[in-house]
Amino acid sequence: MNEAFRQLFDQVKSGVVWVQRDGIVRYANKAAVQMTPVMLGQAMMDPVAERTVKAGAQGMLKLPFQFELTTQEAHPDCIRAVLIGAPVGNDLMVVLNNVSEERWYSQALENLVGYIEAEMAKPIEALAQKLPQIARIVQQQGAMGELACLVEDASSLSVKLGKLRDLVSVFGKSAIQRDERILLSDLLRHALGEVMPAARARNITLSAHGLSDDLPAVYGSSHWLSKAMSEYLEQSVRSAQSGDLIELSIQAVGARVNVRARNQGLFVSHHERRGAFVPFGVGDTGKPGEARQGIGLALSQRILEQHGGCVRIEDEFDSVDFVLELPAGAPNTQDAQLSVEQAHRYARDMSELLTRSMARRAKGGDTAPASVTDAPAAR
Amino acid sequence: MAHRILIVEDQPDICKLIRMTLEFGDFEIHEANDGENGLNMARAIKPAIMLLDVMMPGLLDGYQVCARIKQDPALSSIQVVMLTARGQASDLAAGEAAGADAYLVKPFSPLELIERVEAMVSAAA
Numbered sequence: 001m002n003e004a005f006r007q008l009f010d011q012v013k014s015g016v017v018w019v020q021r022d023g024i025v026r027y028a029n030k031a032a033v034q035m036t037p038v039m040l041g042q043a044m045m046d047p048v049a050e051r052t053v054k055a056g057a058q059g060m061l062k063l064p065f066q067f068e069l070t071t072q073e074a075h076p077d078c079i080r081a082v083l084i085g086a087p088v089g090n091d092l093m094v095v096l097n098n099v100s101e102e103r104w105y106s107q108a109l110e111n112l113v114g115y116i117e118a119e120m121a122k123p124i125e126a127l128a129q130k131l132p133q134i135a136r137i138v139q140q141q142g143a144m145g146e147l148a149c150l151v152e153d154a155s156s157l158s159v160k161l162g163k164l165r166d167l168v169s170v171f172g173k174s175a176i177q178r179d180e181r182i183l184l185s186d187l188l189r190h191a192l193g194e195v196m197p198a199a200r201a202r203n204i205t206l207s208a209h210g211l212s213d214d215l216p217a218v219y220g221s222s223h224w225l226s227k228a229m230s231e232y233l234e235q236s237v238r239s240a241q242s243g244d245l246i247e248l249s250i251q252a253v254g255a256r257v258n259v260r261a262r263n264q265g266l267f268v269s270h271h272e273r274r275g276a277f278v279p280f281g282v283g284d285t286g287k288p289g290e291a292r293q294g295i296g297l298a299l300s301q302r303i304l305e306q307h308g309g310c311v312r313i314e315d316e317f318d319s320v321d322f323v324l325e326l327p328a329g330a331p332n333t334q335d336a337q338l339s340v341e342q343a344h345r346y347a348r349d350m351s352e353l354l355t356r357s358m359a360r361r362a363k364g365g366d367t368a369p370a371s372v373t374d375a376p377a378a379r
Numbered sequence: 380m381a382h383r384i385l386i387v388e389d390q391p392d393i394c395k396l397i398r399m400t401l402e403f404g405d406f407e408i409h410e411a412n413d414g415e416n417g418l419n420m421a422r423a424i425k426p427a428i429m430l431l432d433v434m435m436p437g438l439l440d441g442y443q444v445c446a447r448i449k450q451d452p453a454l455s456s457i458q459v460v461m462l463t464a465r466g467q468a469s470d471l472a473a474g475e476a477a478g479a480d481a482y483l484v485k486p487f488s489p490l491e492l493i494e495r496v497e498a499m500v501s502a503a504a
Contacts (some may be wrong), residue, residue, distance in 0.1 A: 078453075098435040114493075150434055179434065179465075181434075181440070181442070181473070187485045214443075216438045216439065216440075216443070217440050217442070217443065219434065221441075243388045252438045255436055255438065257438075263471050290438045328435065328436070328437055328438045329413075329414070329434075329435055329436040329439070329440045330389075330434035330435055330436050330440060331436065338390070338464055338486065339390060339392035339393055339396075340394070340484060341485075341486040342392070342393055342396050342486040343392070343396060344486070344489075345487065345488055346399065346400065346489050347491060348488075349400075349489045349490040350489075352490050353403045353489060353490060353493070354403075356403065357403045357488075
């Protein structure tokens with residue numbers, strides 16, 4: 001093995017063990033030594049690794065061959081090993097990755113999501129419901145200063161916790177799909193009502209064109225789509241500068257509808273664009289204690305994805321568009337169960353339909369229904 | 380004279396079953412697979428009755444097609460039967476608000492469908 005390979009393998013995170021065809025180790029990088037006991041000039045010490053290398057060298061295995069090892073610890077980690085041919089010559093290589101370590105990080109996140117769902121979702125909801133009442137009591141009692149500030153802080157915290165709970169809900173196991181019929185105009189009006197206070201506070205004008213009742217209906221969860229729309233508008237307001245004008249428009253394109261929030265003169269950097277979709281993120285250059293973007297568009301994106309839509313940021317020459325896209329009308333899925341049930345009903349009524357038809361023919365083609373005298377609506 | 384019926388339904392299986400049912404009567408049957416096509420076809424052929432699915436993909440769902448039919452003086456005489464898997468009171472109210480003449484909840488009885496359609500054309504005649 002030449003020096004270039006050695007330098008390359010010293011830089012990689014995976015464990016790399018280079019072995020001769022007789023099983024003798026020629027090289028092992030630092031990561032490999034931490035995962036499995038190896039000594040240069042000897043066979044790999046783990047019996048499974050040793051046997052596998054031997055079998056590979058004898059041509060008994062089809063390479064690449066994947067197998068598992070464990071670390072030599074009281075609580076052993078699981079190592080995913082792959083036996084491959086060396087890049088030069090007839091030697092072999094074992095590449096090692098600590099699966100337990102990877103699982104630990106993903107499991108920690110899953111545990112956090114589970115914890116928030118199980119332990120925090122209800123208290124957050126209860127807090128959000130009680131806070132307006134508490135605020136009223138504080139106001140009635142004329143409490144000023146510390147208590148009023150405390151209620152204000154609690155309200156702000158409750159909003160943030162609520163968004164965290166929502167994010168966990170949409171990333172968790174709870175199904176958010178429904179087939180409620182929602183008018184796009186209602187959805188947008190509701191979201192505008194939610195974000196207007198924040199827009200006014202920052203002297204940002206939101207103008208809406210084409211907001212009529214003739215807009216297409218969308219089908220899904222009214223609760224979650226309202227949140228998606230509010231988050232989306234909130235993000236476009238948050239990205240705007242004080243005094244900016246955001247023009248909202250709605251376009252129907254094919255079987256989809258686009259809500260477009262256009263901000264003339266706004267520039268969104270790559271960093272901001274990426275950050276907008278990453279919850280809580282500040283990017284690689286973030287400093288401890290730095291203000292976070294909040295949930296950003298991640299919540300909106302996740303909800304819309306589950307409804308067959310998406311949210312994106314589009315650059316024009318002199319403007320930035322925040323675009324929310326949803327399929328118009330009902331989901332384009334075939335309800336097989338309903339078709340089967342309808343076919344059963346048809347089969348059940350078939351003999352009566354035939355009898356009826358034959359009786360008509362016998363009468364000489366009289367098409368007027370004998371049993372019906374009026375036209376009642378089926379209500 | 381065969382009365383003209385327009386079926387607007389996005390699910391081909393259901394559309395076929397409706398057609399097979401109506402073929403037991405004396406009707407001229409037309410089909411459309413979404414709201415926009417349904418509305419355009421209604422303008423073109425002026426059916427006596429329109430069997431209209433509520434939940435359809437696209438820019439116009441059944442309620443919107445029905446409302447446009449009933450708002451258009453040239454089309455408002457078309458009798459609209461809404462077909463839907465949603466039988467909640469709010470759905471029926473939405474159908475009523477759109478001006479629907481009748482409402483059938485899926486899976487419906489084909490016998491009931493053909494009798495209702497025949498009754499409607501007889502009453503209109």
